[in-house]
Amino acid sequence: MREITSVAVLTSGGDSPGMNAAIRGVVRTALSYGITVFGIHRGFTGLLQNDMELLSSASVSNIVQRGGTFLKSARCPEFHDPACRKQAAKILHTRNIEALLVIGGDGSLTGAHLLEEETGIPVIGLPGTIDNDIFGTEDTIGFDTAMNTALDAIDRIRDTADSHERHFLVEVMGRNSGFLATHVGIAAGAEMILVPEYSVNIAEIALQLATSRKAGTGSSGIIVVAEGNEPDLTSKIAHELQQHGLAPHISILGHIQRGGRPSGHDRVLASCLGAVAIEYLLAGYSDIMVGVSNGEVVDIPLDDLIRYRKGLDPELLKIALQLHK
Template sequence: MSTVKHIGVLTSGGDSPGMNAAIRAVVRAALYYDVKVTGIMRGYEGMINGELFEMDRKSVANIIQRGGTILKTARSEAFKTTEGRKKAYENLKAHGVDALVAIGGDGTFTGANIFISEFDVPVIGLPGTIDNDLVGTDFTIGYDTAINTVVQAVDKIRDTAESHDRLFIVEVMGRDSGLIALRSGIGVGAECILIPELKTDINELFNRLEYGRKDKASKIIIVAEGDEAGGAFEVAKNVKERFPNYDTRVSVLGHIQRGGSPTCMDRVLSSRLGVAAVEALLEGRKGEMAGVVNGHVEFTPFKNAIKHISELNPGLLKLVEILSL
């Protein structure tokens, strides 16, 4: 029998749509199994500062459709220190919390991995990040919403691009990962997609623009913010120098990609993983991230989950080449 009687739940790092749905699932699953549940405000920082409060069914009513996180989120420098983690542990014990569900990305799981090596508090992680760059899940919480946000925004931009025969260079989030750019770029029919995982050949970009379809009224280039070419403004500068006759414009989508009501896919994913996390703790699991792989819930050790995906799906890359003609 599990000794877990009181679960704490927190969100940490960058927010992502679906985090509230995950919180809701954790709370209701815990109560279903007659386990007490406590919310921790502002992630690890709140755990250090003692920002803990008991949650019940009403605490998570009417939040499944909301973006952001009702528990707030923060990055904690103090949690990187031994003293900070010790204080966090003492606060958990003072409130009777004996297990944690941590919703976040690689920074969240890195901190959790260190924490469980020092103290007797099992932790299960949920992949809450729009970047979809964690190993051990086909999709992370918030990714589907983020790419749909990009697609909706670029569809609107293309209306203007076609009306004025313009070339738009659109920058999307992805400092280390180009997965948002890749999938959304395919979805909007971009002429070119520039991502951090692949070396940018600016001359290849020029060739596509020069020898591509001449009758296209609009052209869209999607650039991940971490691309080695230097982001959308630097790419635009190069394009303007090479093609001064093009009416070239830049649009940086920025943080709108993090917000908004989560898609149905993200709500269902969050709900499945939230329940799975509670059940995993009750089964005695710890130090693992819950994810969905090929339709099934799977668990991946934190140390493996936080390794960024460096090899992109070659099939998607081939799609870009074929469909941009």
């Protein structure tokens, strides 16, 4: 078992619901092993400014249910510069911090990997993003909450769509991935789901919706569009539908998908990954992310995250298609 007396934890990149629960998982588990924990403010930006505080058990009390991240987060372009990463390592050494836990998405975990590779500081990553687009893990902290938030919105929109017999094009987050859109679309009973993984024939879609409206089987409907599609796909489709006599509304859900009280699922996931991250660190692992595969907690080399891209499950899309006939 590795000897560790002091670690630091930070949240980086876009915030996601459950990050607070993950910090709490890390802190309480580390403390139970007698390890000192520093909380770094505003991600790598705060690390470079040596901006951190000592965390006690009480520091993470009553936060498991709060959205956002109490350590605050930021994007840090400077961290792309190796000189800055060297500077970061120096700051950690000066404080006798022996390892770093990074909660964030693809980009943040890449930064973490480079930090270890270049400076030898052991790092453990935790997948914190609503997009669920990280290779090697089926699940990420915040995805489940974001899905539920998007569904709250779409369930409301469905009331208006039905009352007015209108179509709504609803754009959900997910960066370049259709994962969030697919889950949201199935759960919302969406009439159509458009994801960047598959090319879209706008003319065909418009014809299909116009035809089913004329046939009386689809007077209203929800079309879920992933933000990562070709630029302006949503407004292009809207325009095409207008050519067919439909008058669709557009709704871009945007940042509401990022915040809010985390769901139970995300709190349990974040708590467990936080605890396990410390266990893995003590067991000698590093340069890994803790994640979920086949329903079990696993470690994934951070290197893999950079090399591979997570694919969308084609079975899920098939089911989505089948259920909306």
